[in-house]
Amino acid sequence: MLECLTKINWKKVGLFASGTLFGTAGIKVLASDDAKKVYTNCTAAVLRAKETVMNTVTTVQENAEDIYEGAKQINEERAEAKVAAEFAAEAEEEETEETTEDSEAETTEAEETAEEK
Structure with a gap:
């Protein structure tokens, strides 16, 4: 018996x-x-920390929305300015064409008058 011990x-x-x-204790x-x-x-x-984090997230989201709206406004203003510039360029071209046509007409009239004399 002592052998097994x-x-x-x-x-x-x-x-x-x-x-x-230790497990039981x-x-x-x-x-x-x-x-x-x-x-x-x-x-x-943990709940207090969660509340603080959520308040910070809300603030960041509000700021991001403001920034997004501002960016949209800037893009709209640029698009309007581009359209206005294109319109002004087209109007200037039309004026140049009219002036050129008037000059050609005056030249033609001057030539006709010179031929008559």
């Missing part, structure tokens, strides 16, 4: 017994009222 690895048995003891510690207070305080801190 010598074959047992007492180090492993001791580790198993210690683990069981750990469960009691984790389920205690003090531990519940710690859990409650940690949860409350």
Whole structure:
């Protein structure tokens, strides 16, 4: 009988017994009222942090919306300015064409008058 006791690895048995003891004590510690207070305080801190983060996110979203609206306004103004510039260029071309036609007509009239004389 003593032979089987010598074959047992007492180090492993001791580790198993210690683990069981600490595990049982750990469960009691984790389920205690003090531990519940710690859990409650940690949860409350997380909720406060969440509220702060959500307020920051809301502020950033509002600023992003303002920036987006400003960018849209700038693009609209540029588009209007481009259309106005194109319109002005077309009007200038038409005036140039009319002036050229008037000059050609005057030249033709001057030539006809010169031929008559």
